[in-house]
Amino acid sequence: MAVINARRVDAPQLRVAAARIAPSRGLVSLRLRELWEYRELIYFLTWRDVKVRYKQAALGAAWAVIQPVLTMVVFTVFFGRLARVPSDGLPYPIFSFAALVPWTFFANGLLQSANSLVRSAELIKKVYFPRLVVPISAVASGILDFFLALLVLVGLMVYYKMALTVNILWLPLFTLLALVTSLGVGLWLSALNVQYRDVRYVVPFLTQLWLFATPIAYPSSLLPAPWREVYGLNPMVGVVEGFRWALLGGSGAPGPMLMVSGLAALGVLVSGAFYFRHMEKTFADVV
Amino acid sequence: MGNLAIRFDGVSKRYHIGALRKANLTFREAITGTIMAGVRRIGRRLRSRNEAPSEDTIWALRDVCLEVKHGEVLGVIGRNGAGKSTLLKIVSRITEPTSGCGEVFGRVGSLLEVGTGFHPELTGRENIYLNGAILGMKRLEINRKFDEIVDFAEVAKFIDTPVKHYSTGMYLRLAFAVAAHLEPEILLVDEVLAVGDARFQKKCLQKMEDVGHEGRTVLFVSHNMPAITRLCQRAILLDEGHLVADGPAHGVVSRYLGSGAVLSGVREWPDPAKAPGGEIARLRAVRVRDENGQVTDAVDIRRPVDLEMEYDVLVPGYALMPNFQFVNEHGLHLFSTHDVDPAWRRRPRPAGRYVSVARIPGNFLAEGMLFVGAALVTIEPIFSQQFYERDAVAFQVVDTMEGDSARGDYAGIMSGVIRPLLSWRTRAYSDSAVSPA
Numbered sequence: 001m002a003v004i005n006a007r008r009v010d011a012p013q014l015r016v017a018a019a020r021i022a023p024s025r026g027l028v029s030l031r032l033r034e035l036w037e038y039r040e041l042i043y044f045l046t047w048r049d050v051k052v053r054y055k056q057a058a059l060g061a062a063w064a065v066i067q068p069v070l071t072m073v074v075f076t077v078f079f080g081r082l083a084r085v086p087s088d089g090l091p092y093p094i095f096s097f098a099a100l101v102p103w104t105f106f107a108n109g110l111l112q113s114a115n116s117l118v119r120s121a122e123l124i125k126k127v128y129f130p131r132l133v134v135p136i137s138a139v140a141s142g143i144l145d146f147f148l149a150l151l152v153l154v155g156l157m158v159y160y161k162m163a164l165t166v167n168i169l170w171l172p173l174f175t176l177l178a179l180v181t182s183l184g185v186g187l188w189l190s191a192l193n194v195q196y197r198d199v200r201y202v203v204p205f206l207t208q209l210w211l212f213a214t215p216i217a218y219p220s221s222l223l224p225a226p227w228r229e230v231y232g233l234n235p236m237v238g239v240v241e242g243f244r245w246a247l248l249g250g251s252g253a254p255g256p257m258l259m260v261s262g263l264a265a266l267g268v269l270v271s272g273a274f275y276f277r278h279m280e281k282t283f284a285d286v287v
Numbered sequence: 288m289g290n291l292a293i294r295f296d297g298v299s300k301r302y303h304i305g306a307l308r309k310a311n312l313t314f315r316e317a318i319t320g321t322i323m324a325g326v327r328r329i330g331r332r333l334r335s336r337n338e339a340p341s342e343d344t345i346w347a348l349r350d351v352c353l354e355v356k357h358g359e360v361l362g363v364i365g366r367n368g369a370g371k372s373t374l375l376k377i378v379s380r381i382t383e384p385t386s387g388c389g390e391v392f393g394r395v396g397s398l399l400e401v402g403t404g405f406h407p408e409l410t411g412r413e414n415i416y417l418n419g420a421i422l423g424m425k426r427l428e429i430n431r432k433f434d435e436i437v438d439f440a441e442v443a444k445f446i447d448t449p450v451k452h453y454s455t456g457m458y459l460r461l462a463f464a465v466a467a468h469l470e471p472e473i474l475l476v477d478e479v480l481a482v483g484d485a486r487f488q489k490k491c492l493q494k495m496e497d498v499g500h501e502g503r504t505v506l507f508v509s510h511n512m513p514a515i516t517r518l519c520q521r522a523i524l525l526d527e528g529h530l531v532a533d534g535p536a537h538g539v540v541s542r543y544l545g546s547g548a549v550l551s552g553v554r555e556w557p558d559p560a561k562a563p564g565g566e567i568a569r570l571r572a573v574r575v576r577d578e579n580g581q582v583t584d585a586v587d588i589r590r591p592v593d594l595e596m597e598y599d600v601l602v603p604g605y606a607l608m609p610n611f612q613f614v615n616e617h618g619l620h621l622f623s624t625h626d627v628d629p630a631w632r633r634r635p636r637p638a639g640r641y642v643s644v645a646r647i648p649g650n651f652l653a654e655g656m657l658f659v660g661a662a663l664v665t666i667e668p669i670f671s672q673q674f675y676e677r678d679a680v681a682f683q684v685v686d687t688m689e690g691d692s693a694r695g696d697y698a699g700i701m702s703g704v705i706r707p708l709l710s711w712r713t714r715a716y717s718d719s720a721v722s723p724a
Contacts, residue, residue, distance in 0.1 A: 045420075122403060127421055
């Protein structure tokens with residue numbers, strides 16, 4: 001898109017922002033400042049998605065809980081009871097649920113953001129605003145669902161009489177890591193989706209593979225030590241193990257693995273944002 | 288420079304026709320396409336040094352230089368596909384130019400995005416905030432104007448009702464009210480896209496006039512020449528992406544009308560030397576007539592309309608097929624019609640003057656502007672096109688809202704490219720199992 005100079009020109013009566021119109025070349029700026037100007041739009045679009053989702057579904061907010069809870073039940077029966085997958089000494093239901101809460105947030109955010117641009121085609125063709133607003137609010141609209149599921153997790157912890165530790169203070173960081181990963185991949189997929197509608201078929205397949213590549217049904221301690229850090233290249237490994245550590249305690253902090261995950265997530269986010277901005281100029285013409 | 292609202296310096300915009308036609312290709316197509324393009328490029332380079340003009344791109348705008356001052360009301364005219372909408376899209380930054388640069392000073396609003404982002408499940412109040420934010424208003428600003436918007440839209444009683452329960456009239460009024468209260472420094476109006484009934488369109492025009500008087504800048508795209516000369520001091524004429532005229536509205540409009548791109552119900556070529564045609568036949572006139580035989584450029588949706596083609600056959604012995612092409616205001620080819628009158632079908636004609644008339648029944652076309660292309664081909668003994676005059680005439684189809692057209696008692700926007708009046712039957716089955724609870 002055009003390079004915007006946010007400089008302001010003092011006209012006799014009004015202060016007028018001058019928008020420069022020019023073809024963008026090379027590596028484009030992310031224009032985070034303009035994005036900040038539009039923060040209220042992010043808020044309103046997020047709020048719209050949440051409101052509409054809850055208004056339209058008969059069970060409303062219950063879906064936020066049903067999805068991870070049922071997955072947990074199935075995992076507990078098949079992996080926990082029948083296959084006897086180890087769970088680091090924790091009761092299997094809470095072991096898997098602590099992972100499913102951030103996972104569900106991540107997977108839904110990914111799905112929503114991947115489709116977000118195509119779904120907002122009308123808006124994109126008719127009104128200008130920083131396009132990054134669209135996938136960001138798509139991911140953000142899952143935050144409420146996440147907190148509802150988190151409440152159930154707290155209930156489960158009370159049931160299993162698990163004591164909270166100071167580790168819980170790290171939880172916001174792991175939540176942020178899940179959000180960053182979800183948004184990063186979402187930026188890539190949403191921009192690709194405009195040009196190639198294959199993305200629609202790729203997303204469910206991708207999340208399914210990713211689910212099994214993440215230690216949700218099994219602990220990462222199954223891997224021999226040196227491989228755990230490599231495993232951290234999947235940022236969701238860091239998120240899931242981080243959640244377990246922050247809430248359920250257990251063996252020491254997964255430090256190095258978390259570092260790897262954090263860097264990987266940041267890499268995906270930054271590259272996704274630049275790719276998105278690079279493709280942005282074609283959105284209105286192609287979508 | 289503080290006095291300028293818009294400055295364009297050699298702005299061009301190129302569209303890939305391929306990208307337009309099949310926008311959503313798959314990975315496989317993209318991969319093969321890239322390989323094929325590479326092969327073609329190498330092939331071209333081997334054949335000639337010059338960069339051959341690519342066939343699958345079109346220039347929607349070409350080297351447009353333009354300066355618009357604050358408070359100016361600028362008319363933008365040109366035939367379909369001349370680049371008018373692209374110009375507005377670039378000013379509003381929805382799309383970026385392929386080359387050239389420019390500056391836009393001030394907030395851009397437009398009356399073509401009325402209701403964009405409205406969600407049926409949300410209430411009127413919620414939609415005002417959402418729509419306002421989409422159009423670039425801050426929450427404080429919306430708070431301040433909220434009552435004014437609600438008053439203007441006359442929906443105070445239903446402000447906390449989901450808009451899916453609104454009548455179309457209420458919905459449009461609310462959507463328009465939000466857009467109208469944006470108070471942009473630069474307002475874009477694309478009349479072609481200003482859908483809705485006559486009253487609503489009038490409201491759009493009225494608002495535009497008000498904005499012009501308030502000293503704001505307005506860009507007004509329209510096929511309605513009287514409206515252009517009435518509302519604009521200055522106009523620009525676009526033709527195939529080039530800015531071909533810029534000056535006082537009257538002058539530019541007359542130049543446009545004189546250029547033969549007349550958008551009216553009649554077009555005549557008194558001078559045979561300048562008339563479209565080949566060696567066998569030559570066009571003399573194309574006319575739109577109502578059922579009373581009067582030349583017109585606005586027809587009642589319920590009444591039939593005649594399209595008339597007058598032409599001279601210069602060489603005898605050919606069987607001819609006159610035909611018309613109908614294109615709507617969005618550039619969509621609606622249909623073609625060929626002369627199938629048995630009197631002359633596949634029969635060689637003597638030289639002389641002919642008039643062929645096609646009658647379009649009432650209750651068939653949809654509302655809006657229609658552009659008619661007139662063409663003539665020889666069928667026997669050889670097939671050849673004698674003339675094809677694109678957009679030869681144009682006329683407006685007007686729905687009178689009296690309840691006896693295909694829209695029935697519905698007063699809102701009816702989409703669709705035709706609007707046939709069909710016969711409906713509804714039977715009541717009073718003895719069915721369904722009974723009121």
